[in-house]
Amino acid sequence: MPRTLLFCLALTACTSFRPETLVESLRVLDIKSEPAEVASGSMAILTPLVVDLDPNADGRAITYEWALCNKVPPTGVDIATECYDDDVADFITPLPTLAGGTSMFTMPPHTLRDLGTPDYTGGLYVPVRLRISAGTTRLTAFIKVRWANGLQPANQNPMLADLAYIPTADDGVLADLGQVVDPQSLPLDGDPPLVLPFGGKLRFRATAQPGSAETYTTVTGNFTDPSTLMTAQTTELVRFFWYASAGNINNAVTGEARPDTVIDTHKYDESITRRQGLIDLWLVAHDERGGSDFLHRRIQTQ
Amino acid sequence: MPKLAVTSAIGLYNQIPDAIVLARVFGSPAAKPLVAVHYVLGLEARPWRGGFIQLQGFYKDIYDNVVRGETPTSPNYTNNGRGRVYGAALLVKQELFHGFYGWISYTLSRSERKDDAEQPWRVFSLDQTHIFTFIASYKLPKGYQIGLRMRVVTGNPITPVRGSYYSANDGGYSPIYGPTYSSRLATFHQLDLRFDKAWEFNRWKLSVYLDIQNLYYAKNPEGLAYNYDFTQTQRITGLPFLPVLGIRGDF
Numbered sequence: 001m002p003r004t005l006l007f008c009l010a011l012t013a014c015t016s017f018r019p020e021t022l023v024e025s026l027r028v029l030d031i032k033s034e035p036a037e038v039a040s041g042s043m044a045i046l047t048p049l050v051v052d053l054d055p056n057a058d059g060r061a062i063t064y065e066w067a068l069c070n071k072v073p074p075t076g077v078d079i080a081t082e083c084y085d086d087d088v089a090d091f092i093t094p095l096p097t098l099a100g101g102t103s104m105f106t107m108p109p110h111t112l113r114d115l116g117t118p119d120y121t122g123g124l125y126v127p128v129r130l131r132i133s134a135g136t137t138r139l140t141a142f143i144k145v146r147w148a149n150g151l152q153p154a155n156q157n158p159m160l161a162d163l164a165y166i167p168t169a170d171d172g173v174l175a176d177l178g179q180v181v182d183p184q185s186l187p188l189d190g191d192p193p194l195v196l197p198f199g200g201k202l203r204f205r206a207t208a209q210p211g212s213a214e215t216y217t218t219v220t221g222n223f224t225d226p227s228t229l230m231t232a233q234t235t236e237l238v239r240f241f242w243y244a245s246a247g248n249i250n251n252a253v254t255g256e257a258r259p260d261t262v263i264d265t266h267k268y269d270e271s272i273t274r275r276q277g278l279i280d281l282w283l284v285a286h287d288e289r290g291g292s293d294f295l296h297r298r299i300q301t302q
Numbered sequence: 303m304p305k306l307a308v309t310s311a312i313g314l315y316n317q318i319p320d321a322i323v324l325a326r327v328f329g330s331p332a333a334k335p336l337v338a339v340h341y342v343l344g345l346e347a348r349p350w351r352g353g354f355i356q357l358q359g360f361y362k363d364i365y366d367n368v369v370r371g372e373t374p375t376s377p378n379y380t381n382n383g384r385g386r387v388y389g390a391a392l393l394v395k396q397e398l399f400h401g402f403y404g405w406i407s408y409t410l411s412r413s414e415r416k417d418d419a420e421q422p423w424r425v426f427s428l429d430q431t432h433i434f435t436f437i438a439s440y441k442l443p444k445g446y447q448i449g450l451r452m453r454v455v456t457g458n459p460i461t462p463v464r465g466s467y468y469s470a471n472d473g474g475y476s477p478i479y480g481p482t483y484s485s486r487l488a489t490f491h492q493l494d495l496r497f498d499k500a501w502e503f504n505r506w507k508l509s510v511y512l513d514i515q516n517l518y519y520a521k522n523p524e525g526l527a528y529n530y531d532f533t534q535t536q537r538i539t540g541l542p543f544l545p546v547l548g549i550r551g552d553f
Contacts, residue, residue, distance in 0.1 A: 015538075020474075020530035031470035075373060084467055084478050125471075141468035241473045253473070290471050 021242055021249040022268050026052045026134050029243055030284040031143040036291035037154035038107040038145055046103045049294045052134055053245055065131040066095035066103040072116040079142050083127050110147055121289050122218055146290040157291040158212035158238045163188050163283050165196065166203040166260065188297035198277060198301040199266055206240040206259045206283050213238045236287045245280040246272045265301060277301045306347045313340040319368045323379045330379040337365040352397040362387040369417040382418040387411060404438035425483045431456040447498040457487030466532035475531045493517045509550040519543040
């Protein structure tokens with residue numbers, strides 16, 4: 001008997017939710033700020049990655065509403081609840097919606113004291129809210145744009161280099177999951193899409209441009225005792241978040257050290273037939289300081 | 303004992319904080335024990351042979367309850383918490399009479415907490431408004447005995463999720479919570495049945511029993527699980543139908 005079933009019987013607590021990696025409705029998969037870190041008085045472009053794969057969508061219009069929220073959350077809280085709830089308030093500044101649902105904003109003047117508690121990277125952030133609507137569906141997303149305080153070089157967005165298919169002899173499984181050198185990888189950026197076998201376990205690999213993981217300075221020690229404070233150099237961890245329109249992704253988040261994931265197209269395959277064998281893949285890279293990048297690829301199964 | 307009695311009690315209780323609270327690095331070793339003063343006033347009656355009825359009202363005042371420090375400069379834990387519990391309990395009990403004994407009890411209560419004196423009272427995470435228990439046992443000839451227990455209890459408070467948002471920095475969803483503990487899990491109810499057979503020897507007694515818990519397989523929720531964007535919930539249920547066969551020796 002499978003171990004999972006035994007575990008379920010023991011706890012009677014297993015759930016049957018569909019996975020987060022499966023995109024089958026209106027979703028926000030990322031918001032990218034360019035630049036990733038913005039000084040007061042400087043401008044940033046905000047680009048959302050919005051997907052609408054609702055089977056009844058049929059090209060329906062998506063509306064975008066952007067707003068900057070200048071409300072500091074309580075300690076330990078990511079976003080002030082008022083930023084989620086309120087559409088009209090003195091701390092809400094509507095932002096313009098530009099072509100493709102993008103937006104832009106100018107970072108307001110700030111000091112080190114008026115943006116709350118810094119995160120573990122020493123960063124202070126300004127939340128920008130995106131509300132999207134399509135049909136009866138309404139979603140809310142936030143990006144916390146990192147404020148450039150001028151104390152060290154500003155963070156840059158990571159840059160995705162490639163998303164490739166890794167042919168495997170035994171349905172997606174390599175002898176060593178951590179193996180990263182494979183001369184047979186096939187890039188997915190061609191047109192028409194790469195044709196892959198339907199119903200198999202397909203292995204994919206993400207790569208970022210060199211230098212995407214930057215080194216920055218952190219301060220450690222007891223902040224109530226300045227004599228204990230020390231600086232240290234830290235290198236960012238760049239993580240890859242995987243999404244697909246069909247199939248079950250075995251590793252929803254990978255990293256540069258182990259960049260591969262396997263999509264089992266036996267599971268959650270309802271949309272494959274409806275879409276003539278097409279599967280969309282989205283890859284989103286996040287660094288630890290609010291930077292991101294994304295790309296979209298498509299494969300043809302038959 | 304008189305047929306009708308008025309009872310009362312006052313008690314002062316202390317409870318040492320959990321080990322994690324007193325831990326040196328992640329806790330607060332200076333945390334003090336919780337203090338609770340209990341007040342109980344009751345009526346007791348024995349209106350028939352073997353019968354016992356007790357009605358009690360109670361109030362508990364809790365001081366120095368351990369709560370988490372509120373700001374980064376606070377200690378990890380403080381004794382700023384307060385609590386109060388009040389309610390009434392009714393017990394109707396039949397002591398062993400012609401092979402039968404059992405009781406029915408019902409408690410109506412409210413348990414509240416606050417993390418410092420300035421805050422308003424909120425319901426305690428383990429508050430149970432109604433607690434009903436029925437226990438009955440009947441001794442049959444030749445060492446057989448059958449018993450059952452029925453429990454009905456108000457579901458524990460939970461803090462509802464009223465919305466969620468996608469966090470583009472983390473690549474995941476965060477919940478937006480409603481008022482703390484303003485919702486509840488569904489009512490807990492469970493029937494347990496037990497058969498015993500005993501053999502008495504000169505110096506010891508051997509018993510074999512079959513204990514069937516959750517006889518009608520009530521899927522009682524122990525908690526809620528949420529999907530990735532907090533738009534769907536599923537119940538995490540407790541023990542299923544569980545028969546247990548046992549042997550016991552009393553010497």
